[in-house]
Amino acid sequence: MNEKLKQQLAKTAKTLCEYYGIADQTNRVHTLLPGVRIFRIDRYHRLTPQMYEQGIVIIFQGNKIGHLNQHQFGYDVERCLIVTTPYPISFETFASPETPLMGINIDLDINVIRELVSIMQSEHPYWKTEDTRCGVATSQMTEAMYLCMLELLSILHNPLDTKVLGTALLRRFFYYLLQSDQGYLLAHYCEQDSSLAKIASVLSFIQGNYAQKLNVNDLAEMAGMSVSVFHKVFKQVVTDPPLQYIKKIRLNHAKNHMLQEGLAANLAAQRVGYESAAQFSREFKRYFGVPPSRIDENAGFISKSNNGYMK
The missing domain is CATH 1.10.10 (Arc Repressor Mutant, subunit A)
Known part of the structure; x- marks a missing residue:
């Protein structure tokens, strides 16, 4: 992607953050287009486990490095993140007030993707890759994908433009993404x-x-x-393995209950299914690096307006 296009995207994303009231804060908010959220992070975050929902994450400025057990991957203005199943992923975020990280989350529209897969399969034998691979990956962004995103960002401040053009732009982006090096993930997700x-x-x-x-x-x-x-x-x-995944899900939800609702650790533990507060405290500290009493030190990018989920 050329530098001029990068600058246009960053400038348009900044304007959009101003429109949605997050130009001077770390936050994630819904846009006028259902299934699309814009986010801004204005400081560095050390490696922190967070729940990632199913969807696509596209960054217009800044970068992140993720760790998923033995897998390590980065995404930035050159590569987007594809998440086909909800994951607790540890990410290190590189951002500052002077150069904030800005991007959008796009929910997966299974009906649209399935329709596109059907059309594309009728023309070419796509996606013969074995489907039992990790359900999260980064994919190279093409110029066509970024031009599509520039069009999308340019309409998200206008209710009528968004209503008329938004869905078609998302459909076009999914089509481009299906043609990318990780397009098989979306295809298998729909089968x-x-x-x-x-x-x-x-x-x-x-x-x-x-x-x-x-x-x-x-x-x-x-x-x-x-x-x-x-x-x-x-x-x-x-x-x-299944039980380890379930434990991580419970710990992440407990963390959200404490941060967003102010629940005490023992109540949060009960809320997510723990019978022993002591066991919860041990596993919480092992996973997040701090005991429940010091969770604010490891909060990461979480706010009440984004339901405690991070992308």
């Missing part, structure tokens, strides 16, 4: 019989029921797999 889609369905169930007692045998049955195959595929896609 009901793919391993990725089956695990994604299980993860959605876990997200809605994490405070309950969850049995791995039941989760394997839900995925239509034997327990041994489920363990293998789950770890390939998520990079954690």
